[in-house]
Amino acid sequence: MRFVDECIVRVEAGRGGNGCAAFRREKFVPFGGPSGGDGGNGGNVVFVADEGLGTLLDLQHVRVIRAADGEPGRGRDCYGKAGSHERVRVPPGTIVIDHETGEQVAELLTHGQEAVVARGGRGGRGNKHFATAVDRAPRRAEPGEPGEHRVLRLELKVLADIGLLGFPNVGKSTFITAVSRARPKVADYPFTTLEPHLGVVKLDDWIGAAPGDACVVADIPGLVPGASEGAGLGIRFLKHLERTRVLLHLITLDPAEEREPFADYQIVRRELENFDPGLAARPEVIALSKADLPEVRDAYEPLRERFRAEGKELYLVSAATRDGIAPIIERLTTLLREQRQLDDASRSPSTSSQPEKSSS
Numbered sequence: 001m002r003f004v005d006e007c008i009v010r011v012e013a014g015r016g017g018n019g020c021a022a023f024r025r026e027k028f029v030p031f032g033g034p035s036g037g038d039g040g041n042g043g044n045v046v047f048v049a050d051e052g053l054g055t056l057l058d059l060q061h062v063r064v065i066r067a068a069d070g071e072p073g074r075g076r077d078c079y080g081k082a083g084s085h086e087r088v089r090v091p092p093g094t095i096v097i098d099h100e101t102g103e104q105v106a107e108l109l110t111h112g113q114e115a116v117v118a119r120g121g122r123g124g125r126g127n128k129h130f131a132t133a134v135d136r137a138p139r140r141a142e143p144g145e146p147g148e149h150r151v152l153r154l155e156l157k158v159l160a161d162i163g164l165l166g167f168p169n170v171g172k173s174t175f176i177t178a179v180s181r182a183r184p185k186v187a188d189y190p191f192t193t194l195e196p197h198l199g200v201v202k203l204d205d206w207i208g209a210a211p212g213d214a215c216v217v218a219d220i221p222g223l224v225p226g227a228s229e230g231a232g233l234g235i236r237f238l239k240h241l242e243r244t245r246v247l248l249h250l251i252t253l254d255p256a257e258e259r260e261p262f263a264d265y266q267i268v269r270r271e272l273e274n275f276d277p278g279l280a281a282r283p284e285v286i287a288l289s290k291a292d293l294p295e296v297r298d299a300y301e302p303l304r305e306r307f308r309a310e311g312k313e314l315y316l317v318s319a320a321t322r323d324g325i326a327p328i329i330e331r332l333t334t335l336l337r338e339q340r341q342l343d344d345a346s347r348s349p350s351t352s353s354q355p356e357k358s359s360s
Contacts, residue, residue: 007060007154008099011118013147014042014067014083019124021141022075034138035077036127040070042120042147043083049108053091054198056156067118070144073126083120093159093243099151109159117152121145155239160198160218161336163244165272167264168221170250171289171319173197176219178319179206179329206329215336218244238275245339246332247284253296261288261299262306283335287328291318 017039024032045067065088071080096106096117106115124142131138164172180199197219203209220241241247249268251261265286272280288303290296300316307314315331317324 006156007056007062008151009059009062009154010064010149010151011045012064012066012149013045013118013120014069015146016040016042016121016123016144017070017072017080017083018143019126019129019141020073020075020078021127021139023137024076031136033136034126034128034131035075036141037073037075037077037079038126038129039073039123039142039144040080040082041123042070042144043067043085044116044120045118046085046087047090047094047096047106047108047115047117048087049092049094049111049113050089051092051111053089055091056094056154059088059090059154067120067147069147070120070123072144073123073141077126077128080123082123085120090154091156093157095155095157097153097155099153105152118148118150121147157239157243158198158218159216160244161215161246162201162217162332163241163247164217164219164250165241165247165268166250167254167259167268169254170252170264172219172250174319175248175250175289175317175325176217178322179325180217201329203329203333206326207333209333215333217248238271238279241272241279242276245282245343246335247282248328248332249284249286250289251286252289253293253299261303283339285315285328285331285335286312287315287317287324289317289319291316291323292321 019039020036022034022036024035026032045065065086067086068083070083073080090108092109092111092113094108095104096108096115097104105117108115122145124144127138127141130140164176166172176197176199179201199217199219200214201217203213203215204211218241220238249265251265253261269280286307288296288300291300297316300314304314304316315324315328317328319325
């Protein structure tokens with residue numbers, strides 16, 4: 001299945017049904033009075049987050065999403081049936097933006113969360129609502145109101161605990177394959193990964209954790225200089241890191257490209273800061289990958305000292321042989337717990353802001 005993380009759709013809510021102008025016509029009731037019923041309300045267009053979806057592919061070629069109109073009112077005080085709502089499934093992590101104004105309409109993060117993105121029009125009132133002492137036989141009724149019409153841009157940002165980042169061909173896909181059941185394409189050439197992949201890491205497989213404890217890792221396609229300005233589709237890739245709590249930055253030797261690991265790290269850090277300073281400020285773990293290669297092991301100690309001079313710890317890992325994975329998972333788990341505690345503290349109401357009761 002192809003990964004689609006952006007699309008534009010037009011949504012049209014249902015129109016309200018017209019009110020009815022009618023009168024009672026019964027034997028022995030010569031002046032029955034007005035009996036026109038109200039029109040039914042138009043249906044809403046509702047987006048629903050469904051964890052069974054992981055892409056916006058189903059909506060990519062949909063031109064219009066339309067809800068049903070309300071039925072008109074009828075005589076004998078019969079009200080029109082309301083139009084049925086049009087419920088559209090989207091993957092969790094979807095942001096809904098008004099394409100014309102740029103205003104964010106909704107953000108769907110959890111399974112089952114719903115958002116009305118276009119409201120149906122109200123049904124018109126029948127003529128019985130307009131009867132007065134002066135006009136006991138009104139012949140007018142209200143038309144139904146039109147439903148909302150708008151063009152929406154949908155953006156999907158993957159939901160993950162840990163974001164993998166680094167230059168192309170540093171071993172990100174091999175790493176996520178080693179620690180989870182995700183199976184992205186792995187090959188010995190740059191830009192093997194062209195779309196984000198999610199993998200669930202069972203923590204008790206690597207460290208002393210309770211059975212069932214797990215975290216989600218996102219494998220982001222490789223970044224290149226200028227990614228924050230769109231080079232190599234960088235903006236589309238970087239946005240998938242915005243909802244991750246911790247970053248795992250992989251670097252390695254790549255003599256064929258004549259790149260230097262420390263310089264690669266600095267380049268990617270600059271791209272993060274240019275794209276979103278808040279993203280660059282998130283806790284990170286740095287690891288030198290492909291430790292099964294002799295030249296990488298030889299370069300580790302000098303690089304480690306260089307990173308220590310900058311106040312950063314450098315890990316050594318080989319996803320191919322599984323060496324060095326456990327210490328990285330343990331460190332990532334510690335940082336995740338700290339970030340979750342901070343998030344919980346920020347969401348809980350502050351007791352210090354409540355005014356103290358005055359003693360009499």
